[in-house]
Amino acid sequence: MPVIRRKNAPETETPEASDAEDDKKSKLPERKSKDKKWSCIDTCCWLVGCICVLWWFLLFSYNAMPASFPQFVTEAITGPLPDPPGVKVLKEGLKVKHPVVFVPGIVTGGLELWEGEECTEGLFRKRLWGGTFGEVYKRPLCWMYHMSLDNETGLDPPGVRVRPVTGLVAADYFAAGYFVWAVLINNLARLGYEEKNMYMASYDWRLSFQNTEVRDQTLSRIKSNIELMVATSGGKKAVIIPHSMGVLYFLHFMKWVETPAPVGGGGGPNWCAKHLKAVMNIGGPFLGVPKSVPGLFSAEVRDIAVARALAPGILDKDLFRLQMMLQHVMKLTRTWDSTMSMIPKGGDTIWGGLDWSPEEGYYPGKRNQNNETQTPDQSEEANHANYGRMISFGQEAANIAVAELKRIDFRDAVKGKNVANSSCSDVWTEYQEIGYSGINAVAEYKVYTADEIVELLQFVAPKMMARGSAHFSYGIADNLDDPKYDHHKYWSNPLETKLPNAPEMEIFTMYGVGIPTERAYVYGLTHSAECHIPFQIDCSADCAESCLAGGVYTVDGDETVPTLSAGYMCAKGWRGKTRFNPSGIKTYVREYDHAPPATLLEGRGTQSGAHVDIMGNFALIEDILRVAAGATGEELGGDQIYSDILKWSDKINLRL
């Protein structure tokens, strides 16, 4: 009973209530609350209400905040921001001149659904790739099925049509807030560019390059749009800006467009000379990317390997079904022909053999420490990383001298079927067809150079590579006039094609340097479970003094593409009149030294050299704006080189 009285005290409380600012308002709810109980649900509601109100308040003030507020704060902290390049260049009086074409790279272009199975209900013309990726979480298997291509043809599976998004929106932002081309577009717009003189040459980046023409007529579309823009700009030639894999795609395009129909576009032998002013390649993997090898071999990249090293239990014990997921990812990506366009090209000549490599002797921070006292010869000895051995089984094999290497050839090894079991084969990775003996044979060859990697992939994934070798080639041409090089599979390999006959054209290669970039891998065998991918990057392989960390040898580059791949062609292979560049197209190497963003407020930084973030690099954007407004490479200041690319290029013994 006393309990009741204690609670039942509204009268005694009224004087307190009168202290409140507004009597009338507070009395009314009180009368109600007499009868009401402060139950759990009420408390919850109260709590939720408080949070909501607070949230709305924040949201409101966020929306009411002027858009320049973050910039204001940044400036208060770090001093005034430099003018964006568009403003700076505009003040110098530069204006829109040449039409501009963007060629996005792999992964960054959006894909949308045009036809699908029943599970895709409501997704018509919604993005499957890019944007929010909401469907990956909601219906992962359905998503996976629709993103895969057919194993045999490399085209869509029947009943599925996934198509590239068109227009600038295709790749301005990859996901919400993650810009790719948006900053560049924004700055170009300040010079007066708009959609009539900017064209996003979006294509389905999963297909092999020639198949984009077969299925979507994408190359025809690009040709037609360039012609239109050149015509409507009063004959001013176009400036092409490919990024990442787009660089290879555009190499393919330049050959395609001058080749007679039906294989080519039939534009005639001087189409490029007539329509192109400059090709400004950003982060171009001209000679391939070592990163693509573990991607195809074991569906992992450094990030996953590192995650495994940090939390071995989680990944190995297959909580979260990560191994399972990896296999699905592998199944998915192996159907994408385009991934094979980036396997290292040029073999041992370019990438180094068992006992040498162009970059040998490189170690991180070398450039920066030049002035400090060091013992160069000693470190040379200690850090002699064998970059040429792109895949080594075990750290020992990676370091051992050539003479001591004992290798057993894998090429004739008998593949067994003993791994195969029904539960595994629904995930198609071709590994179950090699069997244990095949796997062991692979491991016993110990070390693979760039040439041998292609063979290795042909051994472990014959079906995939059969598809790939119909569309891509990784060699070096002995005789470029050999008629076999008219085939489209050579067009994206700069070492097996000639540049077009366009002496007025200029080719730039622009890329970031100063970030450790994957170059070679130490692998280990894993037999932990039956259905797993049998190879893993051996993240225990670590060497404090060299570039080996987490099973990965790194070298200078932009985090994805090593400098060698991005720079070699422009630094040496095409410089002057060579057999790859018969008309003597001028080439320029523009490197951008990586500087991480100074504060969090800067976002992804304006001086970044990372593969994608470089698209927001002010110096790079300024260069592009100047060229688009009419400048030549000479006027830009010619080469701008921070890395050792010239030295490394000289080590490569390629007949030019």
Place this chain on the structure above:
Amino acid sequence: MALIRRKKAPGSENQGTSDVKITDDDNKKNKKPIQKNKRWTCLDNCCWFIGCICVSWWLLLFSFNAMPASFPQFVTEAITGPWPDPPGVKVSKEGLFAKHPVVFVPGIVTGGLELWEGHNCTEGLFRKRLWGGTFGEVYKRPLCWAEHMSLDNETGMDPPGVRVRPVTGLVAADYFAAGYFVWAVLIANLARIGYEEKNMYMASYDWRLSFQNTEVRDQTLSRIKSNIELMVATSGGKKAVIIPHSMGVLYFLHFMKWVEAPAPMGGGGGPDWCAKHIKTVVNIGGPFLGVPKSVPGLLSAEVRDIAVLRAVAPGVLDKDLFRFQMMLQHVMKMTRTWDSTMSMLPKGGDTIWGGLDWSPEEDYCQNRRNQNHNDTKNPASHEKNSNYGRIISFGQEAADAAALELKRIDFRDAIKGRTVANSSCQEVWTEYHEMGYGGIDAAVEYKVYTADEVVELLEFVAPKMMARGSAHFSYGIAENLNDPKYDHYKYWSNPLETKLPNAPDMEIYTMYGVGIPTERAYVYKLTHSAECTIPFQIDTSADRVDSCLTDGVFTVDGDETVPALSAGFMCAKGWRGKTRFNPSGIKTYIREYNHAPPATFLEGRGTQSGAHVDIMGNFALIEDILRVAAGATGEELGGDIIYSDILKWSEKINLNL
């Protein structure tokens, strides 16, 4: 007992009474003894209330998201019976497949516009939609928005420092605003028979500009030409099917002349470009001969909806609460800078639209009346016909008076005074302040304006605007089409002053809805209520029970925007067979779609609608288009489908063919 129990204190955790459902709560309360002393204040109440709403909102949202996408359809089917297959499914079951590439030409207003360069007030709007989408900015910064949407008074192009450009791609006009489809349903059905972006092209253009200026500023016509050529080439030479809607119909007429005209004024495609590249032009709701609705839009910035609103709540609008009049003037200032609005003034003058004492549709109302009351038919009804020919009458009396009794004082020589002008008005540029009372009264005293005179009236009240307009559009009828003056681009969008291209294999369809009362003529009145307001208003008191006059607007058969006469005449008569407007004898077909409102509101905007924009979701129309795109000819489709009196009306028009 019940009372006591309800008041039970949160601290009374150990009472023996068996109130099981509270015990849990009590335990929790016990953990937070502070709350014991807390009081249930107003603020808490508010929070509690909001919390409840939020929680229930989230619950609903969650169940909405968890609901399978087919649920609404399931419910609808349970109520109204099974749905018909969408046309795409139906047609693809018959084995039809994508054949001819398809080009969409959107109309006025439906295409999105985005900002590429603006003044300071547009911060953060770069490449965001100013027009279409959510229209969020209209509310947030209306003046800034109006400034950027306006064009320059003199040039009809962007004002300096502003670049507003059309959105490109299918997204430009698939949805006008969120959930309000325009082309989306058609696109979805085309996709079912195998279409995708490589063989569908949205010919979006800046619909504010005059047609030729879209080429001058954006090279839009060149772009359309290049894309059609590309699509025809990549489809193995199959010609394109063009689907213009609303003003896009006029735009495409312009395009067909432009593309065959020699450069630099034209596209230089040669005299057989259309024959080579175009299979069919499927015009949807095309205002070939203009739209009467555009007249009050230009004269007093109002359409029926606003006039009706004023009639319903006269106090609100007249007293200028909400600054509504002010807003109207801003709208007028903005729309008057858009040259394209002048492309839709009625064309062909009295010959087409009727004179003081006749009009092609004059017996329409009587017929409708007779149909409605056919039991108590009194054929001797001597009700006056509606004088549709009098597109604008000042006062109902003038609208009804016999032609002989009309006393008109010519306005053309009236002296314009500057009496109305004051500085506060000038900031809103409507040209009315330059007319002065003298001019306004003169306009009123002419009493009645036919189609020919409406153009003169507009030239009188808005000389600057019409000067800009007459450089780009013409509203007459050609005496001699071979006169070289008709090579000028201002005639290209007027079907009565151009010849169709020389393409005997081409087909032209006109598809439009009928069965909805459509604005045809107006009764106006003077308003002197405030100094700066627009001096003319639709007289909403004008009403005649037994005729087509309601709220000051005479209506006739049509699709709610375009009268059947305008949409149908060219294909029904002007171009039928070999005429001087159609020298190569291009086949024409009329496909009318009788309007049926959606049966339940679950159907949304209906699958049998005949309304101007909603017809884009009409299943019968979509099916026709799919068949044509898959290769069918007009004959295979079944030729004409006619519900209205268009053939009879066309006969009454005395035009030299």
